[in-house]
Amino acid sequence: MSRKDLADIASGRLSAQQLAQNFDDVSPPLDRQSALIAAQRCYYCYDAPCIQACPTGIDIPSFIRRITTDNLRGAAQDILGANVLGGMCARVCPTEILCEGSCVRNTGESQPVEIGALQRYATDWVFDTNVTLFDRAPATGKRVAIVGAGPAGLSCAHTLARLGHDVTLFDAKPKPGGLNEYGIAEYKVLEFAAREIEWLLSIGGIAWQGGQALGENLHLSSLCNDYDAVFLGLGLAGxxxxxxxxxxxxxxxxxxxxxxxxxxxxxxxxxxxxxxxxxxxxxxxxxxxxxxxxxxxxxxxxxxxxxxxxxxxxxxxxxxxxxxxxxxxxxxxxxxxxxxxxxxxxxxxxxxxxxxxxxxxxxxxxxxxxxxxxxxxxxxQVLLAPRADGDASALLEVDKGRIVVNAEFETSVRGVWAGGDCVGGKVDLTVQAVEDGKQAARSMHARLGNGGQGNG
The missing domain is CATH 3.50.50.60 (FAD/NAD(P)-binding domain)
Structure with a gap:
């Protein structure tokens, strides 16, 4: 590297105090009084256009009404039951074009209800108190491999674990989280991603293995042989x-x-x-x-x-x-x-x-x-499709740079599902990936729960 590089590309340009201020929370959380005032602005619409605008279908009027009565547990259950990464989505979702963009208060004379901030208020209570909201169903004896520990994979894993299946979560990175851990601006999320994942995994039944890259030290054909079902939440790594x-x-x-x-x-x-x-x-x-x-x-x-x-x-x-x-x-x-x-x-x-x-x-x-x-x-970014590993039955159909799935998120390989950015969809957003993972898990459970083998 030349002297010029050392002068122009350098660390320590700002003081530690200035850096801490620059990377502080860009949207500070609501306190109780502010949350109650914000919640009371909701009309609790019967046909709630905000729900329709949320890819995960959170019952927004319900959780906001619960906040007005200080029922944070109920509010959090409304949110996390529909979107297990509701805490992260409260921070990174483009609410201005989703729920808040559809709020009936969103007129030239009035601002929309602060849905994102209220969602954060309710979910932060869960992570601050480390409360248990969900329990696992009795063990089914079925084993599912999930490749990709981003939003789609995490959502799928938690849904399957709640239903009683044993899940092994693989990812090429050393930490789980995908883009939530590696790809979103620090000032939006601070250290929250790791806290949320720790809570998510605490339900039990989810084993984590990092440093596992599909097509390198992890192979689709082997996963299909060793597990009852497989989910791919590969994202767009290229x-x-x-x-x-x-x-x-x-x-x-x-x-x-x-x-x-x-x-x-x-x-x-x-x-x-x-x-x-x-x-x-x-x-x-x-x-x-x-x-x-x-x-x-x-x-x-x-x-x-x-x-x-x-x-x-x-x-x-x-x-x-x-x-x-x-x-x-x-x-x-x-x-x-x-x-x-x-x-x-x-x-x-x-x-x-x-x-x-x-x-x-x-x-x-x-x-x-x-x-x-x-x-x-x-x-x-583009899909890095899984490479062939000597088993023709494990070749996935890819079209226009995305893995092809049916309405149930099952791929061209029986017993292999996929979701998130690697399959594309309405929007390439964390919240959509969460919904994909949740729906794929329900489809997998319907197959496995009826005594069927996903790969049978």
Whole structure:
């Protein structure tokens, strides 16, 4: 690494006090009085559009009504019975386009009920008191393997354990949690992911094995032989490449890796960050990478997206938050080449874009060059499909980069189910992955609970 790299990409740009303040909880929890006031604003609608907007179908009016009577146990059961990761979802769900976006109070003259904050209030009580809400059913004697310990896998595991099945949870990472542990901005979740998972696993019947990668030291055919059923919650572990010159220069990296390193860093003052950071992309990963770069002390952070803000997968609220944190956003520009010297990035060149009469994205010929010592790529993630392991019966059908499943979340291989981002769906969100895992578990139980073998 050159002297220039050491000067431009460095740790300790801010004091420990400033870093602690920057990475403090972005949405502090409600206290009891605030929660009661917020809960009393709910109309408890009979046809509750907020429930329809929630992928997991939480009975929102019910849990809010319970909060008004200080029945936090009942409120938490309403939430976690439908969404076992309800604590994390209260922190990371884009409520502005889901439940709160559908709230009947959401008009020009009134704000929606603070559903996300109230959900956090109720679920935090569970994790603060470590109370047991759910018990396991009598043991069925059935064994299920779950590959992928992200939201879909965790949801599936907990649902199956409640139903009396024994579950082994495998993941390539050393810790369970998937994106909740490795891929979401620190200021949104702090250390909550680990607390939630510890509570989830405390139900019993779930064995954890990290460092197990499908296609490497874990094979689908063996799992099918050794277990009564298998669930795949693989997520999207691959990252799209830019496919331009200079992509391999030092200082160019995947935004997901940057976020993961930050989430696993015990001391933010030791986390290196560039002075001039450019983030390419328009989704939540791009926003999280850009904002956290600023919070670590980057002098300038620019997020560049090839289309307009309306096309960004990050919600309007996320986009506005990034701007309030000092992130400069440039729309309608696509990367053309990355420039560097001595093997390290110095600048990145973009071409402004426009739409033709048919709505196709075209380059305009106008060029923009941004100085940069760090380029973070956040242009989408892709499925790393399980490799063949010598058993043709264990080959999964994949279409358009997603594992093909039926309405019951069963794959083309009998006895193997899948859910979450690896199968796609209405939205690529934690809450949707939780619902996929829950529904797949119910389908598996229907097969196993009737005395049938999932792989029989």
């Amino acid at each position: 990252v799209n490449a830019l496919g331009i010159d200079g992509e391999n220069l030092a200082g160019v990296r995947n935004a997901v890796d940057f976020i993961a390193d930050l989430r696993q860093c015990d001391d933010f003052s030791q986390m290196p960050v560039g002075r001039r950071v450019v983030v390419i992309g328009g989704g939540n990963t791009a926003i999280d990478a850009a904002v956290q770069s600023r919070k670590l002390g980057a002098e300038s952070v620019t997020l560049v997206y090839r289309r307009g803000s309306a096309s960004m997968s990050a919600t309007w609220a996320e986009q506005e938050f990034a701007k309030t944190q000092g992130v400069n956003v440039i729309e309608w520009a696509q990367p053309r080449r990355i420039l560097g010297s001595a093997g390290a990035v110095e600048a990145i060149e973009f071409e402004y874009t426009q739409l033709d009469a048919d709505g196709r994205l075209l380059g305009s010929g106008d060029v923009l060059r941004l100085a940069a010592d760090t380029v973070l790529k956040a242009i989408g």
